[in-house]
Amino acid sequence: MFLHPSLFLMSQISGFCLKCKTYGPIKDGKMIKMNNGRTRVGGFCSQPGCTGKISKIVS
Numbered sequence: 001m002f003l004h005p006s007l008f009l010m011s012q013i014s015g016f017c018l019k020c021k022t023y024g025p026i027k028d029g030k031m032i033k034m035n036n037g038r039t040r041v042g043g044f045c046s047q048p049g050c051t052g053k054i055s056k057i058v059s
């Protein structure tokens with residue numbers, strides 16, 4: 001019995017928000033496959049009131 005890999009990653013991934021200069025969890029993260037075969041998670045900053053986007057390469 002395994003967790004779905006993307007769900008597992010989603011709950012763990014944090015990134016650095018360039019807008020509020022805070023490191024925190026990525027909200028509404030989505031896995032995005034890039035042209036070079038790597039995967040990144042794109043989402044939004046979880047800080048209240050911040051609308052910054054966070055993107056992080058995960059594999």
Ligand SMILES: [Zn+2]
Pocket residue numbers: 017018019020021022045046047050051052
């Ligand atoms: Zn932010």
